[in-house]
Amino acid sequence: MIPAGFEYHRPADLASAISLLTTHGDEARVIAGGHSLIPMMKLRMADVGHLVDLQSIETMRGVRIDGDTVTIGALTTQHELITHAELARRLPILRECALLIADPQVRYCGTLGGNVANGDPGNDMPGLMQCLDATYTVEGPDGARQIKARDFYESAYFTARGDEEILTAVSISLPAPGTGYAYEKQKRKIGDYATAACAVIVGGGTASVAMTNLADTPIWAEDAGTALASGDLDGAVAAALAAIDPQEDMRGPIAFKRHVAGVVIRRAMQRATDRAKG
Amino acid sequence: MSKMHVKFTLNGQEVEGLAEPRTLLIHFLRENLRVTGPHIGCDTSHCGACTVDMDGRSVKSCTVFVAQANGADVTTVEGLVNADGSLGVIQEMFREHHGLQCGYCTPGMITRAHRLLQENPTPTEEEVRFGIAGNLCRCTGYQNIVKAIMAAADQLNAQKEAAE
Ligand SMILES: Cc1cc2nc3c(=O)[nH]c(=O)nc-3n(C[C@H](O)[C@H](O)[C@H](O)COP(=O)(O)OP(=O)(O)OC[C@H]3O[C@@H](n4cnc5c(N)ncnc54)[C@H](O)[C@@H]3O)c2cc1C
Ligand code: FES
Ligand code: FES
Numbered sequence: 433m434i435p436a437g438f439e440y441h442r443p444a445d446l447a448s449a450i451s452l453l454t455t456h457g458d459e460a461r462v463i464a465g466g467h468s469l470i471p472m473m474k475l476r477m478a479d480v481g482h483l484v485d486l487q488s489i490e491t492m493r494g495v496r497i498d499g500d501t502v503t504i505g506a507l508t509t510q511h512e513l514i515t516h517a518e519l520a521r522r523l524p525i526l527r528e529c530a531l532l533i534a535d536p537q538v539r540y541c542g543t544l545g546g547n548v549a550n551g552d553p554g555n556d557m558p559g560l561m562q563c564l565d566a567t568y569t570v571e572g573p574d575g576a577r578q579i580k581a582r583d584f585y586e587s588a589y590f591t592a593r594g595d596e597e598i599l600t601a602v603s604i605s606l607p608a609p610g611t612g613y614a615y616e617k618q619k620r621k622i623g624d625y626a627t628a629a630c631a632v633i634v635g636g637g638t639a640s641v642a643m644t645n646l647a648d649t650p651i652w653a654e655d656a657g658t659a660l661a662s663g664d665l666d667g668a669v670a671a672a673l674a675a676i677d678p679q680e681d682m683r684g685p686i687a688f689k690r691h692v693a694g695v696v697i698r699r700a701m702q703r704a705t706d707r708a709k710g
Numbered sequence: 711m712s713k714m715h716v717k718f719t720l721n722g723q724e725v726e727g728l729a730e731p732r733t734l735l736i737h738f739l740r741e742n743l744r745v746t747g748p749h750i751g752c753d754t755s756h757c758g759a760c761t762v763d764m765d766g767r768s769v770k771s772c773t774v775f776v777a778q779a780n781g782a783d784v785t786t787v788e789g790l791v792n793a794d795g796s797l798g799v800i801q802e803m804f805r806e807h808h809g810l811q812c813g814y815c816t817p818g819m820i821t822r823a824h825r826l827l828q829e830n831p832t833p834t835e836e837e838v839r840f841g842i843a844g845n846l847c848r849c850t851g852y853q854n855i856v857k858a859i860m861a862a863a864d865q866l867n868a869q870k871e872a873a874e
Contacts, residue, residue, distance in 0.1 A: 433753055440714060440731035440777040463778075470773050471755055473732075483731070485778060511767070535844030536822070537758060540767035541774075622843045623756060 435473035435480075442485045446492065446571060446598065449484055453596045454573050456482040462598060464507055464546035467538050468555075492545070492600050495519055503603045506545020511536070513544060522606050525613035525633065529560045532617045532629075548581070549599045551589040554625035558585060559644035560615060562652040563631035566604045572597035585649035611635035612708025616700035617644070618692050620683065627683045628693040630672070632704040634660055641668065641701070646676035646693050660701055672697045716780045720745065721789030731777035736760045738776040739786065747787035747817040751846070758845035761818035762786050768825045770844070787817035790824055799869070800824055800862040809858030811849035819845050823859045831867060835860060 443449040453460050459481030463469050472478035486492060492507040495516050502523060504513070510530045513519060520527045533539060533547075533556050547557040548568065561568075561581035568579050570593050581602075584592050593599060607613070617629035629644035639660035642652040653675040660668035678689035717726040720743065727742050739745045739762070751759030753772050760772040763785040790798045797805065800823050810816045819842065826833065826841040833841065838859050839852070847855060 434734070434737075435732050437730055437732050439712075440775070442777075442780075466775070466778065467755065467773055470775070474753075483775075483777075487778065535758070536826075536841060537761060537768050537770045537844040538755070541769055 433474035435470070436476060438480045438483045440483050440485065442488055444488050446489055446600065449486060449489060449598060450571065450573055450596065452482065452484050453598070458595055460484055462486055464543040464549075465509060465541035466546075467534075467542045468546060468550045468552060486598070497522065497606075500606045501603055502606055503601050504544055505601055506549070506599050507543050508545075510534075510539035510542045510544070510547070514539065523564075523604065525560065525564070525615055525631065526604075528613070529556050529615040529617075529631065532556060532615065532619075535623045538623070544602055545599045548584075548602060549591065549593060551585065551591045553588055553648050553650065554645045556615075556617065556626065556629060556644050559629065559642040559650035559652075560631045561602065561604075562650050563633060563640045563642035564604050564607075565640065566602050568593075568599055569601045569603070570594070570597040570599050576600070582652050588648040607633055608636055610709035612704040612706065614700040614703035614707065616696045616703065618696050625683075628678075628689060628696045630693075630697045630700040632660070632700040634701070634704045635708040637661060639668075639704075641672055641697070643672065643676055643693070643697070646678045646689065648677075648679075651675050651677075656697075660705075665698070665701055665705070668701055669694060669698050714777060714780075716776050718779050718781060719783045721785055729776050731775055733776045735762070735764075735771040735774040735776050735779050735784075738779075739771060739784075745786055745788060748821075749814055749817060751814065751818075756846070757815070757818075758822065758842075759815050759818045761821045761845065763821055763825055766825070766828075768822045768844070785821070785824075787820050790820060799865050800827070800859070803858040803862040803865065804855070807854050807858040807861055809850065809855045815845060815847040815849075819847065819855055823862065827859070827863055827866060831863060831870075833860075833863060 441452050461480040462484045464486050493505045496503045513530045547555050566581040579592050612634045615631045618627045626645040631642045633640050639657040641656040653672045656668045656672035659671050713728040749759040751757035755773045760770050761768050762771045764782050800820050822845050838856050
């Protein structure tokens with residue numbers, strides 16, 4: 433499978449990348465790790481006239497922990513998230529989730545920014561980011577703005593990011609030490625997207641629950657969090673199931689997906705609760 | 711579309727050529743450079759037969775444009791031989807432990823094992839299995855592949871100790 437031809441650009445900094453997007457309009461597309469985009473281009477499901485490779489933009493890399501906030505550059509790979517010791521200690525759910533994505537080769541390439549910007553409901557990070565109430569920074573010709581992960585996803589592949597904007601970083605308020613957490617994912621085999629997945633954090637009288645690949649966007653279920661925070665596990669599972677809208681596809685019919693979702697959600701809530709200290 | 715000039719390091723030597731940016735790295739390696747160690751198994755980013763080492767990462771070269779590899783440091787299974795051209799340790803252990811049958815997955819497996827052992831020189835069996843989860847083998851059932859990688863780890867560590 434060979435994609436259609438394109439012009440290749442490798443800008444050295446963010447301003448040049450944004451200016452390429454402005455110049456070429458909807459002909460242009462950025463590439464980060466390429467592990468969602470290249471397969472789509474090979475299938476000719478994505479048509480790109482100008483490919484803007486972000487790899488040389490060093491300011492979009494790296495993990496910075498500042499007090500209780502972590503800011504992760506969009507180009508940070510899933511592999512780098514997994515091997516960052518301090519991040520694994522302060523935000524273990526991120527590592528748990530990243531380890532469930534695809535396989536080692538994909539994780540060396542795939543970036544956090546690409547995973548959250550892509551808008552594919554199968555991507556695992558968007559649900560987790562909604563669970564953690566993360567904030568995305570996007571930058572375009574009119575400057576930078578911040579968008580909450582919970583407000584970012586509109587429908588499959590449609591997000592609040594403008595065509596000329598680049599997602600530069602993800603910031604997350606670190607949960608208090610002792611917060612229980614779990615990312616639970618059911619997949620058919622290694623390297624597959626979720627049939628159903630659920631991210632949960634619980635502790636300090638609050639809880640947050642979000643789900644992956646159970647609707648055309650990630651789903652943050654506020655009611656499920658409220659129920660779980662009050663210790664009502666059955667009520668929390670029911671509230672989460674009420675919030676999803678799975679569709680039939682090669683991973684199974686709707687009834688099967690609802691069944692798997694129920695199991696996965698309950699396991700995630702149980703495991704997060706068991707892990708919560710104090 | 712116009713061709714671009716690409717230049718990168720392959721198995722320690724500088725290589726260059728003209729290619730359309732859309733050329734996949736695997737095609738450039740096999741067809742332009744005639745380096746045919748990396749194989750095309752699935753062409754859909756799943757099987758790992760096309761795995762090469764790029765800037766210290768195992769990557770599927772069917773999912774990388776040659777344009778992205780411009781300036782990179784790439785190693786294929788051909789680059790994992792000893793200086794005298796004899797089989798490198800991982801390659802030798804695959805031979806000794808019968809870590810292959812048809813051999814189609816082998817270059818990808820060995821290249822992946824190379825990076826895995828660089829990052830984790832003393833892996834458990836479970837870590838080896840998790841570490842090669844991106845490489846499919848239709849023949850062996852993996853048992854001997856895992857054995858070969860574990861044996862290679864032991865040998866490499868023994869060599870390192872002897873050198874110290
Ligand atoms: C075999 C296989 C299995 C996989 N399994 C999973 C899985 O289980 N779970 C999962 O979550 N993912 C999975 N993936 C996808 C993988 O994690 C991708 O790497 C990830 O979704 C996208 O990250 P990327 O850096 O590769 O983005 P790219 O492919 O480069 O880009 C994806 C899209 O986002 C846009 N984009 C990228 N970066 C930015 C940015 N900074 N600002 C604005 N737009 C941007 C691009 O224009 C493109 O439209 C799998 C991929 C493969 C090949
Ligand atoms: S040919 Fe690249 S992963 Fe199968
Ligand atoms: S030896 Fe035949 S595919 Fe692995």
